[in-house]
Amino acid sequence: MGFSHGGGKGMSLDLIIAALLTVVNITTPILLAATGELVVEKSGVLNLGVEGMMLCGAIAGFAVAFSCSDPDVADTWLGLAGPWLGVVAAAAAGAASSLLFGFMALTLGANQVASGLALVIFGTGISSLIGTSFVGIAIQPFDSVFPESLAEHPIGRVLFGYSPIVYFAFFMVAAVGWFLNKTRAGLVLRAVGENDLSAHSIGYSVIGVRYMSVMFGGAMAGIAGAYFSMVITPLWAERMTAGRGWIALALVVFSGWRAGRLLGGAYFFGLFMTLELYAKASGFSFLPSQFWAAMPYLMAVIVLAVMSARNKGGSQSPACLGKPFIPDA
Amino acid sequence: MRIRLEKRRELSRVMLALSPIGAVVMTMIVGAIIFAALGYDGPRAVMEIFFTPVLAPYKWPDVATKAAPLILIALGLTLGNQAKVWNIGAEGQYLLGALGGAGVAILTKDMHGPWILPLMIVAGVAAGALWAAPVAWLRNRYGVNEILSSLMLVYVALQLLNYLVTGPWKDPNGQNFPQTAPYTPDQKLPADLFGLPFPPGLYVAFALALAFWLVMARSEFGLGVRIVGEAPKAARYAGYRESDAVWSTMLISGAMAGLAGVLETTTQSGQLNLGFPSGYGFTAIIVSFLGRLHPLGIVLAGIVLAISYVGGQVAQTTVHVPSATAGLFQAMMLFFILASDVLVRRRLRIEWGSRTAAARA
Numbered sequence: 001m002g003f004s005h006g007g008g009k010g011m012s013l014d015l016i017i018a019a020l021l022t023v024v025n026i027t028t029p030i031l032l033a034a035t036g037e038l039v040v041e042k043s044g045v046l047n048l049g050v051e052g053m054m055l056c057g058a059i060a061g062f063a064v065a066f067s068c069s070d071p072d073v074a075d076t077w078l079g080l081a082g083p084w085l086g087v088v089a090a091a092a093a094g095a096a097s098s099l100l101f102g103f104m105a106l107t108l109g110a111n112q113v114a115s116g117l118a119l120v121i122f123g124t125g126i127s128s129l130i131g132t133s134f135v136g137i138a139i140q141p142f143d144s145v146f147p148e149s150l151a152e153h154p155i156g157r158v159l160f161g162y163s164p165i166v167y168f169a170f171f172m173v174a175a176v177g178w179f180l181n182k183t184r185a186g187l188v189l190r191a192v193g194e195n196d197l198s199a200h201s202i203g204y205s206v207i208g209v210r211y212m213s214v215m216f217g218g219a220m221a222g223i224a225g226a227y228f229s230m231v232i233t234p235l236w237a238e239r240m241t242a243g244r245g246w247i248a249l250a251l252v253v254f255s256g257w258r259a260g261r262l263l264g265g266a267y268f269f270g271l272f273m274t275l276e277l278y279a280k281a282s283g284f285s286f287l288p289s290q291f292w293a294a295m296p297y298l299m300a301v302i303v304l305a306v307m308s309a310r311n312k313g314g315s316q317s318p319a320c321l322g323k324p325f326i327p328d329a
Numbered sequence: 330m331r332i333r334l335e336k337r338r339e340l341s342r343v344m345l346a347l348s349p350i351g352a353v354v355m356t357m358i359v360g361a362i363i364f365a366a367l368g369y370d371g372p373r374a375v376m377e378i379f380f381t382p383v384l385a386p387y388k389w390p391d392v393a394t395k396a397a398p399l400i401l402i403a404l405g406l407t408l409g410n411q412a413k414v415w416n417i418g419a420e421g422q423y424l425l426g427a428l429g430g431a432g433v434a435i436l437t438k439d440m441h442g443p444w445i446l447p448l449m450i451v452a453g454v455a456a457g458a459l460w461a462a463p464v465a466w467l468r469n470r471y472g473v474n475e476i477l478s479s480l481m482l483v484y485v486a487l488q489l490l491n492y493l494v495t496g497p498w499k500d501p502n503g504q505n506f507p508q509t510a511p512y513t514p515d516q517k518l519p520a521d522l523f524g525l526p527f528p529p530g531l532y533v534a535f536a537l538a539l540a541f542w543l544v545m546a547r548s549e550f551g552l553g554v555r556i557v558g559e560a561p562k563a564a565r566y567a568g569y570r571e572s573d574a575v576w577s578t579m580l581i582s583g584a585m586a587g588l589a590g591v592l593e594t595t596t597q598s599g600q601l602n603l604g605f606p607s608g609y610g611f612t613a614i615i616v617s618f619l620g621r622l623h624p625l626g627i628v629l630a631g632i633v634l635a636i637s638y639v640g641g642q643v644a645q646t647t648v649h650v651p652s653a654t655a656g657l658f659q660a661m662m663l664f665f666i667l668a669s670d671v672l673v674r675r676r677l678r679i680e681w682g683s684r685t686a687a688a689r690a
Contacts, residue, residue: 048476100664109334109675110667113415113476114618118667121611122660128653129367238653243484250477288496294488297481301467304478309471326334326675 017154019274024166025232027270029054029224029241032169033248034255034262035176036220041252042180043213044193044320048116049101050221051245052123053094057222059127059134060093061086062229062236066139083142087165087226094222095215097123102214106207109324124239134236141234163231165223170263172220177259189213193318196325206325221245243297250300254307256316265303272299334675344673349619349626352665353379353633359665360658364650374648378640378658388643390526392635394597395609397530398423398589400631402613404534404541405585407622409578411545413558418464418479420610421486422457422583426590428490429456431509431601434516435498445515450591457587458580460486465579469572475579487606494603508602518596530592535628537585542624554578586610608656612638615663618670634659 033050040047068074068082078085097119104115146160180186192199192209200206228240247269255261276292311317357375365371382388402419409416416422429452437445460482467473491507500510518529545551553569554577561571589609594601616634620627641655 104664104667107334108668108671110671114614114663114667117417117611117614118660118663121615121656121663125653125657125660129651129657132651132653246477246480246484250481253474253477288492290488290492293491294485297484301463301473301478301481304473304481305467305471308467308473311472 013154017157019278020158021161022277023267023270023274024162026273027266028163028166028169029227029232030244030248030251030269031173031263031266032165032224032227033221033245034251034266035169035173035259036217036224037248037252038255038257038259038262039176039180039189039220040213040217041321042193042257042318043189043210044196044318044323044325045105045210045214046112046116046322047098047101047105047119047214047217048113048249049098049119049123050217050248051241051243052120053097053218053221054225054228054241054245055123055127055239056097057090057094057225058229058240059131059225059236060222061090061226062134062139062234063130064089065142065230066134066137069139083140083230086142086230087223090222090226090230091219092222094220094225095218097126098214098218098221099211101218102211105324106210106214109326112322112324120245128238131236131238135238136235138235139230142230163227165227165231168223173259173263180259190318193320196320196323200325200327206327210325221248224248247296247300250304253317254300254303256307256311257318269296269299272296333678334671335678336675337673345621348669348673349621349630349666352619352662352669355665355669356658356661360661363657364654369650370648374644374650374654377644377647378637378655380640381643382636382639388639390521390528391639392632393527393531394635395638396631396635397528397534398593398607398609399613399616399634400534400538400628401530401589401592402582402586402610403616403620403627403631404537404624405582406613406617407541407620407624407627408545408554409582410617411558411622412554412574412578414468414575414578415476416461416464416479416579416582417476417614418461418481418483418610419582419586419613420606420608421479421483422460422586423590423593423610424483424486424490424606425460425583426453426457426587427594427601427605428486428493428590429453429587430591430594431493431498432456434512435509437516438510438513441513441515443515445513446518446595449516449595450588453591454584454587457590458584460587461579461583465576468575468579475575479579483610490601490605491603494601498601500600506602509600511600512595516595517599518592520596528592528596530589530596533588533592534631538624538628545624550577586613612659615659615666619662619666621670634662637662 033054037047037050065082065086068078068085100122101115101119104110105112142163142165144161145164150156150160180190188199188204189209192204192206196206225241229236233240251262251265251269254265273296276295279287279292357379361371361375364374382392402423406416406419430449433449433452461479464475464479464482467478468475494509495507498509500506500508503510521527522529522532553564554574556564556567556569557571557574564571594605598605612634616627616630619633620630637655637658644650644654645652
């Protein structure tokens with residue numbers, strides 16, 4: 001699968017570092033997608049379509065990065081900027097697909113659960129459709145952009161050995177936390193999610209704020225998808241996000257709708273999913289590998305139960321979550 | 330430009346009934362355009378997907394085979410959708426139904442008797458309901474979001490199937506293929522009944538659709554479920570408990586998905602293998618909405634979605650569209666039915682420029 005960056009000389013330090021790199025690799029996409037969905041849900045919208053938007057981003061990012069690696073353009077600026085353009089394309093594709101949901105759920109006020117599911121099915125379908133011509137092709141992974149020398153030392157590898165998307169994910173979770181809690185715009189967004197009628201009557205555009213949030217969530221999910229097709233396994237495969245979009249949704253609940261806890265929660269899940277990979281190959285192999293593959297999903301259910309029990313009455317979730325807003329209806 | 334929704338004064342029953350047809354027609358038009366834009370023969374693809382299976386009688390058994398599980402699962406989901414208790418994990422319950430049947434099949438492989446098949450079906454129904462039970466329990470006990478928990482269990486069910494058919498339940502004489510031993514004649518349903526080439530599941534689906542219709546339209550239970558969904562506060566005053574609605578809709582939808590799963594394996598494949606998961610559990614959500622949450626509508630919608638599956642395969646060979654095509658059309662159908670649901674109740678008003686805005690002010 002190419003999760004592991006290992007390949008040391010059997011030294012335990014190398015093993016630990018390889019494990020660390022794997023944890024980061026596994027966690028980054030769910031962290032990205034969950035950070036986006038956090039903003040969406042804070043504005044009072046439940047977009048279940050994360051998995052579909054991720055797939056749209058995955059194929060768009062791959063297609064653009066692959067096109068830019070064409071020998072004709074590889075030596076021009078396009079070749080150099082290829083992976084970056086891929087990420088931008090992934091964000092654009094994710095945001096564009098989210099507009100489908102936005103139109104249904106926000107403009108028309110249709111049921112958000114059903115609209116989100118439609119987006120999952122749509123994203124799965126359209127990505128497979130576009131992806132048919134890309135199956136079986138590999139691209140250069142969008143790896144570390146730091147000079148080789150920095151990543152030679154083990155600690156250097158832990159700090160500098162990642163794709164730029166990893167640093168972007170860290171930056172975004174911090175930025176979103178700051179935005180939601182410390183800025184006026186963030187306050188407006190939260191107000192829209194907590195009490196849409198009041199926000200509307202003060203004169204804020206509830207639908208406008210929600211459209212922006214939904215598109216932001218779509219862009220983040222798109223980049224999360226691109227992490228699968230451009231970094232983890234730099235090729236395209238149908239349904240390659242394998243349900244991680246749903247884990248991201250669970251993560252938002254797990255975090256109690258707080259950015260800080262989102263980071264911790266994402267790495268908690270990432271650690272579990274890494275355990276799965278290592279357990280298969282090590283002393284825990286007396287348990288069937290399928291047990292470990294099911295583990296993150298079982299964990300998600302258990303964690304949801306624990307968090308929901310503490311949050312009974314729904315005091316942490318945005319009050320208007322999932323309710324359509326139709327002015328003067 | 331501003332887009333506004335206005336409530337229609339009178340709700341047209343005719344439009345309400347016709348809106349799914351509009352959704353399907355819109356899907357055909359937009360689908361043809363999309364596929365033409367992608368360089369395929371768009372109109373022909375739509376023709377093959379929606380009309381070839383209807384016009385070619387030899388495709389009907391195929392359509393019936395796919396319609397049966399879709400209708401069965403969607404009937405169960407509809408109760409939950411009415412109560413706004415969302416079971417998104419029917420695919421997992423469908424798998425468990427098949428596993429329940431397969432478990433009994435393995436235990437009874439050397440036995441004979443007419444009791445084996447009913448036992449398998451009961452086991453499948455029970456297994457499906459059992460897989461949905463934790464979802465209901467967690468929602469009632471701890472307030473766990475049923476959308477997420479039911480979906481997570483799909484992935485667990487997939488791994489369980491994978492483990493069983495590659496491990497303990499693998500056919501010892503199966504040349505190491507990931508599948509259970511073929512069912513014995515005592516463990517299989519006939520592939521056709523009454524001399525017609527339709528699977529028994531289809532008749533079961535029709536009969537249950539009638540039963541659901543009666544229950545939903547005429548019983549206190551059906552009323553309670555609807556009230557919980559549409560007016561939770563009123564339901565509380567009227568004495569309908571939400572937790573009861575969660576339990577009953579989850580267990581019934583799980584049981585129906587389980588029934589679909591066990592019927593599928595006992596008629597079609599006659600064994601359980603890794604290729605069993607089909608996505609019916611997800612497509613059934615579309616069937617439920619396209620059928621307007623009405624049992625008879627669901628029968629029609631199930632047939633339409635089954636046609637799109639069969640037609641999608643036809644179009645793959647004739648127009649060379651990819652295998653994902655049917656899924657894309659199904660997603661479009663869901664979008665359009667959701668949109669038309671809204672537009673039947675409300676009028677979309679597009680306001681251009683400031684004149685109308687001034688006139689309103």
